[in-house]
Amino acid sequence: MGGEISMGFEDSYNFNKIEVKWQKQWEKDDLYQVPDYSEKPKYYCLEMFPYPSGKLHMGHVRNYSIGDVVSRYMTMKGYNVLHPMGWDAFGLPAENAAIANGIHPSVWTYDNIASMSKQLKELGISYDWSREIATCHQGYYRWTQWLFLQLFKHGLAYKKKAAVNWCPSCATVLANEQVKEGACERCSSEVEKRELSQWFFKITEYADRLLEDIKLLEGWPEKVKLMQENWIGRSEGAELEFKLSDSEDSISVFTTRPDTVFGVSYLVLAPEHPLVEKLIENKPQAEEIRRFVKKVRNLSEIDRTSTETEKIGYLTGAYCNNPFTGEMIPVLVANYVLLEYGTGCVMGVPAHDQRDFEFAKKYNLPIKIVIQPEGQIIDPLNMNEAFIGEGVMTNSGKFNGIPGVQGIKAVIDFAEEKGIGKGVVNFRLRDWLISRQRYWGAPIPIISCDNCGEVPVPEEALPVELPINVEFKPTGQSPLAECPDFVNTVCPLCGSKAKRETDTMDTFMCSSFYYYRYTSPRDTERVWDKKKVEEWLPVDQYIGGVEHAILHLLYSRFFTKFLYDINLVSNVEPFTNLLTQGMVLKDGAKMSKSKGNVVSPEEIISKYGADTARLFILFAAPPERDLEWSDQGVEGSFRFLSRVWRLVVPLATRFSDRSKPELETLSGANRDMHRLVHQTIKKVTEDIGNRFNFNTALSSIMEMVNGMYQYREIPQDQRDDRVLNEGIEALLLMLSPFAPHMTEEIWELMGRSGSIHSQAWPEYSQEAIQQESVEIVFQIKGKIKDRILVPSGLSAEELKEEVFSRENVKNLIEGAEILKVIAVPGKLINIVTK
RNA sequence: GCGGGCGUGGCGGAAUGGCAGACGCGCUGGACUUAGGAUCCAGUGGGAGUGAUCUCGUGGAGGUUCAAGUCCUCUCGCCCGCACCA
Numbered sequence: 001m002g003g004e005i006s007m008g009f010e011d012s013y014n015f016n017k018i019e020v021k022w023q024k025q026w027e028k029d030d031l032y033q034v035p036d037y038s039e040k041p042k043y044y045c046l047e048m049f050p051y052p053s054g055k056l057h058m059g060h061v062r063n064y065s066i067g068d069v070v071s072r073y074m075t076m077k078g079y080n081v082l083h084p085m086g087w088d089a090f091g092l093p094a095e096n097a098a099i100a101n102g103i104h105p106s107v108w109t110y111d112n113i114a115s116m117s118k119q120l121k122e123l124g125i126s127y128d129w130s131r132e133i134a135t136c137h138q139g140y141y142r143w144t145q146w147l148f149l150q151l152f153k154h155g156l157a158y159k160k161k162a163a164v165n166w167c168p169s170c171a172t173v174l175a176n177e178q179v180k181e182g183a184c185e186r187c188s189s190e191v192e193k194r195e196l197s198q199w200f201f202k203i204t205e206y207a208d209r210l211l212e213d214i215k216l217l218e219g220w221p222e223k224v225k226l227m228q229e230n231w232i233g234r235s236e237g238a239e240l241e242f243k244l245s246d247s248e249d250s251i252s253v254f255t256t257r258p259d260t261v262f263g264v265s266y267l268v269l270a271p272e273h274p275l276v277e278k279l280i281e282n283k284p285q286a287e288e289i290r291r292f293v294k295k296v297r298n299l300s301e302i303d304r305t306s307t308e309t310e311k312i313g314y315l316t317g318a319y320c321n322n323p324f325t326g327e328m329i330p331v332l333v334a335n336y337v338l339l340e341y342g343t344g345c346v347m348g349v350p351a352h353d354q355r356d357f358e359f360a361k362k363y364n365l366p367i368k369i370v371i372q373p374e375g376q377i378i379d380p381l382n383m384n385e386a387f388i389g390e391g392v393m394t395n396s397g398k399f400n401g402i403p404g405v406q407g408i409k410a411v412i413d414f415a416e417e418k419g420i421g422k423g424v425v426n427f428r429l430r431d432w433l434i435s436r437q438r439y440w441g442a443p444i445p446i447i448s449c450d451n452c453g454e455v456p457v458p459e460e461a462l463p464v465e466l467p468i469n470v471e472f473k474p475t476g477q478s479p480l481a482e483c484p485d486f487v488n489t490v491c492p493l494c495g496s497k498a499k500r501e502t503d504t505m506d507t508f509m510c511s512s513f514y515y516y517r518y519t520s521p522r523d524t525e526r527v528w529d530k531k532k533v534e535e536w537l538p539v540d541q542y543i544g545g546v547e548h549a550i551l552h553l554l555y556s557r558f559f560t561k562f563l564y565d566i567n568l569v570s571n572v573e574p575f576t577n578l579l580t581q582g583m584v585l586k587d588g589a590k591m592s593k594s595k596g597n598v599v600s601p602e603e604i605i606s607k608y609g610a611d612t613a614r615l616f617i618l619f620a621a622p623p624e625r626d627l628e629w630s631d632q633g634v635e636g637s638f639r640f641l642s643r644v645w646r647l648v649v650p651l652a653t654r655f656s657d658r659s660k661p662e663l664e665t666l667s668g669a670n671r672d673m674h675r676l677v678h679q680t681i682k683k684v685t686e687d688i689g690n691r692f693n694f695n696t697a698l699s700s701i702m703e704m705v706n707g708m709y710q711y712r713e714i715p716q717d718q719r720d721d722r723v724l725n726e727g728i729e730a731l732l733l734m735l736s737p738f739a740p741h742m743t744e745e746i747w748e749l750m751g752r753s754g755s756i757h758s759q760a761w762p763e764y765s766q767e768a769i770q771q772e773s774v775e776i777v778f779q780i781k782g783k784i785k786d787r788i789l790v791p792s793g794l795s796a797e798e799l800k801e802e803v804f805s806r807e808n809v810k811n812l813i814e815g816a817e818i819l820k821v822i823a824v825p826g827k828l829i830n831i832v833t834k
Numbered sequence: 835g836c837g838g839g840c841g842u843g844g845c846g847g848a849a850u851g852g853c854a855g856a857c858g859c860g861c862u863g864g865a866c867u868u869a870g871g872a873u874c875c876a877g878u879g880g881g882a883g884u885g886a887u888c889u890c891g892u893g894g895a896g897g898u899u900c901a902a903g904u905c906c907u908c909u910c911g912c913c914c915g916c917a918c919c920a
Contacts, residue, residue, distance in 0.1 A: 181916090181917085223838055223915080230836090230915080230916060256919095256920065305919095307917065338919070342920065355918060355920075428919055546914085549915080630858095632845090632846095632859050633845095633858070636858055640858080646873085695848085696848065696856085698858090699847090699858070700857080703856080775853085832900050
């Protein structure tokens, strides 16, 4: 190693100095600003924007490190890359902080944005900060309101009174998507049902398209697509009408098994069903049933929908007529029927539905077999469970003998013909409840007038500004209602006194279109320039946590379809490829304050630098998988970067000759080193470009560095500096998306002009990778017996010939009876003997 | 209950059906050193053997195949999503 330590540069890796230096320089040079239009092909790389909670956590660091590598890689690959960042800045924590500490939500939020954007800059993420947006900024929420008005005008935003999810702790209503296992997604309090008048978006109108277009999402994880599919929950069936015996009313029932209609022995209404009161009026059991209904209504969502809850039912005393059999069957009320699904009433077919079976057993209701499984006789007397499989219709009049799906169709056809029912498609998806009884959100731009009803605020009057001087006591009413200056206004239509809507919008509304706004972040004339949206959208790569699999990702898809319909965008889906990153764990558990296992990014950055933090997080696991935090692993990543520094910096200034080595002139160790460099370029390019396996990309870069250390040990007169130089250049370029600061510093030390981040990604040469010889595994009956070096590029036949000519192979197979020889070129030979 | 994912050394993790454990951490030994928790080099799945080697080994049991961590069937464990959806 003698004589290689030159003078005049840092000889230890001073990450602190380097990182600050380059962050300043990049900002000064506007290095990451991207033009709206370019000759280059576009690439839109987006990470889910964060809620400005105050500090970055490791999940953020992971999310943005992944996005940054993708962006930098694609930039080097010659794309015009849009990589913006912003803030999902409305929401409850700001308001809760205001209540707790007397800081205005706005001040709290903007302070947090300031400190988090500083942290992001310290991580060296390549954002185009000129496009930064914050959803709580007037210049943004004006368009949130404008889009609400568009939905309203198209009949997709409406107000209705309904039993809605109420979180007592957050003091606001929630959308179905925000309720997890009967509890508030945000604070885990048990959700209650309240009868309230609320604003909804008709996402159900798009149910079919949202489901149908899932098949366009080839770049999405199957898991997310399945979750959306299940959430939308399409099911085909029929609605059948059952006439009540002593009234003109009829009850409509949804069923997926109309072929079992001859086996209906009762109907069951949901307790909240509007007909219940009518049916029990003047009946002796009326009071008892009213008490039951009240009790069920008061149950928490969790108890209400748990399969554990005992099924309880009451006879209403009313009867109806099965239009297929003419039978009189009783109408019941029971706790297990849900008003919101289907028609709020189900037909009980105990023989062919497990729930009905158990319910019928409990209440001694008749069980009638109408589907006969093939090759098996079933009898109500000795059944222990319902037969829910396919079979042949039986005891079903003229339908007898019709099998499976055909039966379903036959019954529907008959019902439609007779006007007693029809085939329908039912969805589990409900409309999206978007009003919130809280302050820190975009006000719903509606004015309520006694004469004119719900009147939209005229577009030119937007934004409806959020008043600043408001009390934030959570009362269950929006704090805006306590603000007379805000509430009192005049009707835009008739000019008479009117009141503003005081609820604000669900913040998921704000995040449903932000990725469009990034293309026109400062446009004050329109929500965005459609030409720019067409230039950039759809997002090529979206990256974020799987917790949004339904919420944000479904809402964004819904918005996109609506925006497409009103001609504001030309894409039908917003995100072409989706990467859902795994969680960051410590000691096997998600990092959380309560568990005390939090590692703060600040701490790691100040101790090891941003490059190390990024490197570790990308090296420790592939991006989709959960990542186990390891302090020692971080140490190792730091060690690796230092090792690169020590390898490269002493050599960096040595070479003025930048010519590439000529393959023909290389041999021995020089040829091997040259090959390793090109193999590594190939591997790293594929690992990043094809499959986002940053961990394996880094491990092959490490192998190359190890190889270069070995190579450096060779006496100077025997090695080729051009090979070493080429290796160093490739190493720095490939490492630059991971460790942008250190590689930039060395690039400068080498006297190269321009930023390393503006360079082209290295190319490999196929000839350089070519091996002269390869090691072949020699197996007998699948057991490895020897490894044999043969010339590369042999065909299967040539390989056999070559291998069988070897002495040791001859010895190994001596006397054996060979049945078969399998030769895989470049890999192995397997001999099957008797 | 339904749907999905995952089970590989002491640990994080590699392996288009073709050499299991790349790379990193940790550990062991050596070099350099006043010193090393720095750095460099070497070794490192279990068992047997002085040794070249042999043998077992990817949660478990079967199967397909010349060849299985990888494909199929069953099973166990953990994680996630949905959960009385008619």
